[in-house]
């Protein structure tokens with residue numbers, strides 16, 4: 001099919017466990033996505049899914065709860081989270097992490113903050129694709145480092161970025177680090193091996209540390225394939241910190257457990273000298289849930305991916321049928337759609353706030369994804385479509401009624 005073309009026909013079938021959501025459960029819980037909203041507003045913003053969790057994850061948490069095992073964690077021998085991560089990367093993504101280089105963290109934002117502190121100095125440039133997951137931009141700006149935007153560019157065939165003069169641009173901007181979010185949030189791009197190789201060559205030329213956030217790697221739609229950045233070759237692996245968690249694909253973001261595989265020796269050495277209490281401690285619950293997700297939940301993940309695939313096509317077909325051009329491309333991964341509302345009648349500088357007020361749907365505000373940079377994403381919103389098809393239909397109908 002031509003890139004950018006909208007597929008016709010029925011989207012893939014939806015498994016029954018994802019066909020309906022329980023709005024009463026969601027609204028009465030402690031989750032910010034629904035709990036923080038007025039009763040008539042539908043939440044399609046923060047990156048949690050409206051579904052439950054895989055059965056093995058639920059059982060692992062119930063087992064720990066049954067034992068009232070809520071103390072400080074201890075495992076004799078190897079850390080099961082680290083082993084599960086290593087095995088999963090090898091089996092699912094064709095990359096064998098090097099033993100002894102993986103650390104457990106509470107979350108990816110903590111990984112970013114720790115790595116920025118240990119791999120760069122105040123005033124250094126840090127390159128990152130923009131738009132970008134907002135807390136990363138906020139954290140880099142707050143650390144006294146300079147954000148060097150690699151703007152994501154729209155074309156008829158999809159989102160991309162320019163590799164022209166890349167080394168020169170990054171050199172002139174005084175870059176010491178590249179933060180690579182792949183698959184990319186919010187455009188949903190899965191970067192190709194060629195794109196990643198261009199970035200790896202620039203990183204080699206400038207001796208950059210690369211922080212590869214691959215948190216969405218398990219949420220890729222065929223025929224796209226995730227290529228771990230560290231798998232590109234030995235010199236790339238030696239400069240790459242790979243950060244990930246089970247939180248996005250298995251819907252356990254609130255549990256807080258993540259890992260980082262640290263390729264650069266000098267960063268490993270600096271981290272080894274930091275006191276243990278500096279890193280935070282993921283709870284027993286978050287650890288057993290992560291292991292159950294990575295080791296025992298791929299059947300659930302397959303069913304989830306079929307549902308998300310169904311929903312992303314619904315969004316694409318909906319966007320193509322609107323009287324306005326949303327410049328929308330179906331994401332190649334994630335459950336997020338990046339929509340440009342500049343051709344709609346909305347003239348509000350905060351289009352997501354406008355939609356919440358007028359049609360009672362809460363999306364994420366596009367401007368936040370370019371904060372602290374000169375890139376203008378003020379006319380964009382991000383839609384989270386990880387919900388039942390029926391709820392998604394309601395969301396899309398409300399937006400179309402603008």
Ligand SMILES: Cc1ncc(COP(=O)(O)O)c(C=O)c1O
Pocket residue numbers: 047106107108109110133181185213215245247253258
């Ligand atoms: C690209 C990306 N990285 C990191 C995170 C958040 O990770 P954590 O909650 O572990 O800090 C998100 C959350 O949506 C994300 O989209």
